[in-house]
Amino acid sequence: MKIGILQTGLVPSELAQQLGEYPDMFARLLDGRGFDFTTYAVVNGEFPDGPEAQDGWLITGSRHGVYEDHAWLPPLEALIRDIYTAGKPLIGVCFGHQIIAQALGGDVRKFDGGWSIGATDYAFGDETRRLNAWHQDQVVTPPEGAETVAKTDFCAHAALLYPGHAYTVQPHPEFGHDVVKGLIDLRAPGVVPQPLIDTANDRIETPLATQRLADEFETFFKTGTLA
Template sequence: MHIGILKTGHTPPDLEPEHGDYGAMFRRLMAGEGFSFTTWSVVDGEFPDSPEAADGWLITGSRHGAYEDHPWIPPLEQFIRDAFEADRPIVGVCFGHQIIAQAMGGKVEKFPGGWSVGPQVYHFPDGPRTVQAWHQDQVTQAPEGAQTVASSVFCTHAALLYPRKAYSVQPHPEFDDAFVLGLIETRGKGVVPDAQLEQARDTVGAPLDDAALAHQFATFFRERRIA
């Protein structure tokens, strides 16, 4: 199965030599699932010709807000709607989670409750899972027809299922501990409150459930379900 990765942001230059770009992170996360991948850098205006260019689509995270005025965001929203119409499954992570919701009529905002960074516990139907977080924006109103299938104390709509069309999550199963520590140094200082950065440093190293989410993504691509 051929998965197209729609890259919506760039990793910090100081971290990319060690960790790669967001496309490389998802290739590592999904290694062993039998997929092939092609990456389109939509943040740079590089788009597939049509949703039929791949069997399924994965939309990455980004430092940008879904509600911001960037020339690549409206065509990305239209591509998402076209993929729904073409019956190509979509998986979204963080910004990807938010832009799918916005494209389909939901609401994304800079959350007044602040930031969520480092390992966080999310409550899924089959139990709690710990996954890395790095966001202030979040989906505050789910689109009509989307089902909220995970939440946390900070994020009500932490995972959304659009039956047989899309599955998206707010946290980052593609982020390992070293990358989060790098984000704390390169993007966190002066942006995220110092106390939260210190708490994130203290909790990095907690056991993560990244493999469980990777399996969810693979199951959705293949079977249009998450369990």
């Protein structure tokens, strides 16, 4: 199955040298599941011809906000709507989660409650999954027709299911502890409050449910459902 990765951000160069860019992280997360990946660096203005170019689509994280003024954001939102209309399975992570919601009529904002970073417990129905977070922006009002399938006390819409169309999540299943540690060292000082940094460092080796989400991504790409 051919999956197009829409890359919306760049990993800090110090980390990218060792861990690769976002598409490399997703390729590792979904390795051995029958997918062939093609990357489109939309953050640099590189777009596919249209939704039919691939069998499914994945939108990465980014340090940018979906509400910012960048030339590549309006065509990305238009592409999201075209993918949705075409019925191609679409997955979004962090920024991808947010931009899909915004493109389809939802509301995304810089959250007044501040940051969520590092290993965080998410309620997926009755199941608790610990996954790495790194965000301040979040979906505050989902689009019509989207179902909230995960939440925390901090983030009320941490995962959204658009039945038969898209599955999007706020946490980063592609982030291992090495990525989070790098972001703590490179991007957190002076930006993220020190108590949050300390808590993230304390949890830096905690087990994560990344393969649980990888299983769901595979199922959604192949069937358009989570079951």
